[in-house]
Ligand code: GDD
């Protein structure tokens with residue numbers, strides 16, 4: 001059985017982080033995101049191949065994943081000649097499909113018993129099964145209405161406020177029979193959410209929903225990218241590097257150098273080769289990527305720094321994300337949800353009376 005990971009989007013909402021790296025492989029702590037999804041797919045013994053459906057910066061993904069040994073699952077890289085949308089991408093992969101297929105949005109992290117979903121799909125003799133999650137505000141997702149028996153009655157992508165009739169949304173995980181795919185035209189952009197699912201309902205196909213109660217997040221915005229780190233640190237999604245760690249653990253890699261007089265407040269994560277100088281405070285929910293250098297008396301809290309960032313002394317970072325290799329000057333203050341792209345430079349700040 002095969003799984004398809006839809007990993008070809010441009011990740012525009014995560015810009016500037018996704019200018020040099022596609023969303024499926026942005027780091028979560030020190031692991032490319034996609035590896036967390038492969039962990040989940042590997043739980044289903046009958047999946048023998050994962051098709052990575054790629055378009056945006058496919059070489060980056062192929063190079064990174066291709067260089068990881070012992071992935072534990074066979075990967076096929078399928079690169080679309082142009083962005084074909086979420087359904088067009090599946091149609092593009094259809095030559096490789098001859099059996100029931102599991103499809104995953106490439107930016108969803110979830111705790112889900114996939115085998116149970118598969119079993120449900122089979123017991124309902126469904127042609128398509130969609131996993132649902134309840135959320136407070138469905139407006140940025142695909143709203144899914146079901147009847148009492150779990151049959152999908154309506155699918156509405158990105159509903160307007162007045163169109164919201166329930167709180168269940170498309171979690172971005174589907175099981176589909178290849179016999180349904182003929183309604184997706186070949187070689188042209190087509191949306192699974194706006195065209196394929198509504199067509200299934202219209203045509204009276206057996207299209208059912210599986211309600212999931214486990215952890216779920218779409219990491220595709222800076223806020224949710226920060227949130228997924230918090231959730232893993234708090235144990236809401238048990239995985240490395242915080243699996244089975246007590247609440248508030250400070251995880252420091254062996255080769256990190258933490259000088260005397262540094263305050264570390266858990267939970268936080270400090271990767272290999274990091275240097276933190278005297279007097280600095282690394283507050284809760286901070287992630288310091290490989291080889292970051294943090295100067296004297298710097299204050300960092302609730303921030304994620306990708307590898308090789310340098311933070312000048314006395315600077316202060318709160319609730320920010322910094323891409324690779326950023327240089328933050330002495331005394332600079334950055335806060336409240338700011339995201340800086342790779343190699344951003346913020347000059348020293350010497351007050352207004354220079
Ligand atoms: N191969 C390929 N080609 N993949 C694509 C393309 C494409 O042209 N366009 C988007 N994708 C991939 C993205 O990389 C992402 O992993 C996935 O398809 C979904 O695209 P997003 O752009 O992240 O969609 P969204 O988050 O606005 O909405 C989708 O996900 C929600 C759950 O997170 C929809 O499926 C919603 O219905 C759903 O609720």
Ligand code: MG
Pocket residue numbers: 105107218219220
């Ligand atoms: Mg998304």
